[in-house]
Amino acid sequence: MDLSYILNELGEDREHYYNAVSPPIIQSSNFTFNTVAEIRHALADEFEGNLYSRGNNPTVDILRKKLAALDHAEDALIFSSGVAAITVPLLALLKSGDHVIAVKSGYSWTMRFFREFLSKFGVETTFVDGNIFQNFESAAQYNTKLIFLESPNTFTYELQDIKQVAAFAKTRNIITLIDNSYCSAIYQKPILHGIDLVCQSATKYIGGHSDVMAGVLTGSRQLIKQIFSNEFMNIGAVVSPHSAWLLLRGLRTLPLRLSRSYATTQIITEWLSNHNAVETVIWPFASTFPQKALAQQQMEGCGGLFSFTLKHSSFQKIEEFCNKLKHILLAVSWGGHESLVMPAISGISQNSYEQTNRHHQLIRMYVGLEDPAYLIDDLQQALSTV
Numbered sequence: 048m049d050l051s052y053i054l055n056e057l058g059e060d061r062e063h064y065y066n067a068v069s070p071p072i073i074q075s076s077n078f079t080f081n082t083v084a085e086i087r088h089a090l091a092d093e094f095e096g097n098l099y100s101r102g103n104n105p106t107v108d109i110l111r112k113k114l115a116a117l118d119h120a121e122d123a124l125i126f127s128s129g130v131a132a133i134t135v136p137l138l139a140l141l142k143s144g145d146h147v148i149a150v151k152s153g154y155s156w157t158m159r160f161f162r163e164f165l166s167k168f169g170v171e172t173t174f175v176d177g178n179i180f181q182n183f184e185s186a187a188q189y190n191t192k193l194i195f196l197e198s199p200n201t202f203t204y205e206l207q208d209i210k211q212v213a214a215f216a217k218t219r220n221i222i223t224l225i226d227n228s229y230c231s232a233i234y235q236k237p238i239l240h241g242i243d244l245v246c247q248s249a250t251k252y253i254g255g256h257s258d259v260m261a262g263v264l265t266g267s268r269q270l271i272k273q274i275f276s277n278e279f280m281n282i283g284a285v286v287s288p289h290s291a292w293l294l295l296r297g298l299r300t301l302p303l304r305l306s307r308s309y310a311t312t313q314i315i316t317e318w319l320s321n322h323n324a325v326e327t328v329i330w331p332f333a334s335t336f337p338q339k340a341l342a343q344q345q346m347e348g349c350g351g352l353f354s355f356t357l358k359h360s361s362f363q364k365i366e367e368f369c370n371k372l373k374h375i376l377l378a379v380s381w382g383g384h385e386s387l388v389m390p391a392i393s394g395i396s397q398n399s400y401e402q403t404n405r406h407h408q409l410i411r412m413y414v415g416l417e418d419p420a421y422l423i424d425d426l427q428q429a430l431s432t433v
Contacts, residue, residue: 048116050117050302053113053116053117054113054298054299054301054302055299057112057113057116058108058109058110058111058112058113059109069295069296070106070109070292070295071106072106072288072289072291072292073104073105073106073288074288074289075100075104075288076099076100076101077099077100078097078098078099086098093275093276093280094272094275094276100285100288101280101283101285102275102280102285104288104291106288106291106292106295107125107285107286107288107291109291109295110123110125110291110294110295110298111123111124111125113295113298114232114249114253114263114265115265117232117233118232118236118237118238118245118265119236119238119239120238120245120265120266120267121266121267121268121271122265122266122267122268122271122272123263123264123265123271124263124264124271124274124275124279125249125261125262125263125285125286125291125294126261126262126263126264126284126285126286127260127261127262127284127285127286127287127290128248128250128260128261128262128284129228129246129247129248129249129250129251129260129261129262130154130156130157130160130248130262131262131282131284132246132247132248132249132262132263132264133154133157133160133224133226133246133262134157134160134164135264135274135278135279135282135284136224136244136246136264136274136278137160137165137193137195137224138278138282139273139274139277139278139279140192140193140222140270140273140274141165141170141192141193142170143168143169143170144169144170144190145169145170145171145190145191145192145193146170146171146172146173146188146190146191146192147161147165147170147171147172147173147191147192147193147194147195148172148173148175148183148186148187148191148193148194148195149161149172149173149174149175149194149195150174150175150176150177150195150196150197150198150200150205150207151174151175151176151177152176152177152197152200152202152203152205153195153197153200153226154197154200154201154226154228157195157197157226158174161174161195173186173188176205177196177197177198177205177206177207177212178205178206178207178338180207180208180211180212180215183212183215184215187215187219187221191219191221192221192222193221193222193223193224194212194216194221194222194223194224195224195225195226196209196212196223196224196225196226196237196242197225197226197229198225198226198227198229198235198345199229199230199331199342199349200229201228201229201352201381201411202354202391202406202409202411203329203354203406203409204229204329204330204331204336204353204354205338206331206338206341206342206345208341208345209225209237209240209241209242209345210240210241210345213237213240213241213242213243214241216241216243217241222243222244222270223241223242223243223244224242224243224244224245224246225237225242225244225245225246226246226247227245227246227247228246228247228248228251229349229350229352230346230348230349230350231247231251231252231253231301231305231350232245232247233252233301233302233305233347233348234305234309234346234347234348234349234350235345235346235347238265238266240345243266243267243270244264244265244266244270245264245265245266246262246263246264246265247262247263248261248262248382249261249262249263249294250262250380250382251380251381251382252297252301252304252305252350252382253294253297253298253301253382254293254294254297254382254383255297255300255301255304255382255383255384256293256296256297256383256384257380257382257383257384257385258293259290259293259294259297260290261286261290261291261294304384304416305348305350306348307416308350308351308414308415308416309348309349309350309351311351311414311416311417311419311422312330312349312350312351312352312353312414313332314419314423315353315412315414315419315422315423315426316328316330316333316353318423318426319355319426320333320335322426322430323358324357324358324359324430324431324433325355325356325357325358325430326355326356326357326358326360326408327355327356328353328354328355329353329354329355329409330349330353330354331346331349332348332349333353350381350382350413351381351386351412351413351414351415352381352411352412352413352414353411353412353414354409354410354411354412355409355410355412356405356408356409356410357408357410357430357433359433360402360408361402362392362397362400362402364433365390365392365408365410366390366392367432367433368410368429368430368432368433369388369390369410369429371428371429371432372388372425372426372429373425373428373429374386374417374421374422374425375387375388375412375422375425375426376388377389379393380413381413382413383415384415384416385415385416385417386412386413386414386415386417386422387412387413387415388410388411388412388413389410389411390409390410390411391406391407391408391409391410391411392407395407
């Protein structure tokens with residue numbers, strides 16, 4: 048299916064809403080029926096129609112169609128946050144006595160869910176170094192029901208061989224779920240590599256304007272309906288019609304924004320790599336990245352998120368550098384029009400800082416849509432202090 052068709056036409060039956068170019072926000076929480084038989088039919092299967100917006104909503108349905116098509120999936124669910132798009136399917140697919148294999152370097156709230164939440168309900172998780180495929184084989188047990196991947200992760204960018212893990216999982220009837228927030232469907236399509244379910248934070252690149260929170264899950268219609276009919280409907284972590292409309296707006300420019308961010312990141316990472324105050328630059332397409340060949344094999348590109356370290360990486364110097372930035376903002380998240388930095392020391396006290404711990408030294412940067420020279424000037428004046 049053509050990308051331009053997905054972004055601009057798919058699901059948009061304009062004759063149903065006055066031929067408006069932009070889809071309307073159907074803000075209604077409730078929908079009426081002409082007969083009792085009609086409402087009885089709708090209650091029997093909320094997945095197939097509009098009854099109550101905790102289940103389906105016309106504006107959200109347009110977004111579902113587009114996001115499923117982008118991922119080469121049969122269907123999609125939209126959630127109120129990225130973490131809900133991860134945790135709700137895990138709750139739906141796992142039960143007491145099950146075993147999960149998860150990469151150990153994933154998003155902090157995902158790791159916390161595995162360690163502190165699922166363990167309370169008798170689900171055991173084995174965390175593995177996903178860089179090495181054999182670790183998945185070694186960790187598999189008779190009761191392993193799911194493998195969770197995050198490739199790349201969003202601080203040190205370790206990758207997993209998606210195709211190889213998916214093929215192994217299928218031999219054991221293990222469901223695979225991947226967090227694809229770093230690449231989005233534009234630059235990585237895990238379902239084409241054999242993955243069962245793909246989630247991502249739509250707050251990031253899909254929204255694109257730092258003004259909406261949401262998550263998306265895509266996969267087979269059978270799995271999506273199974274999740275919808277139980278945990279999705281019960282937990283109620285649904286996206287609002289207005290948020291869905293903002294995400295539709297973001298989709299219109301998604302390829303353009305990602306392309307711009309990717310191109311500028313190539314310039315910024317190369318410039319930083321040659322700066323005498325910078326020790327290392329960590330980015331999947333950097334010449335020094337140990338998994339660059341795998342990145343080129345399963346990713347068509349990537350957005351503007353990378354990390355770097357300073358040669359003089361004391362707690363004070365890292366903090367001083369970040370505080371000196373004038374135009375690059377200090378903030379978490381990424382995916383909007385504005386460039387951001389977040390140092391690892393944001394979550395570390397000075398007494399806990401270990402100067403020999405590489406992870407403590409990391410400064411994560413997201414490259415937005417500004418001119419490359421504008422960002423380099425800001426980095427240069429801040430680096431001059433260290």
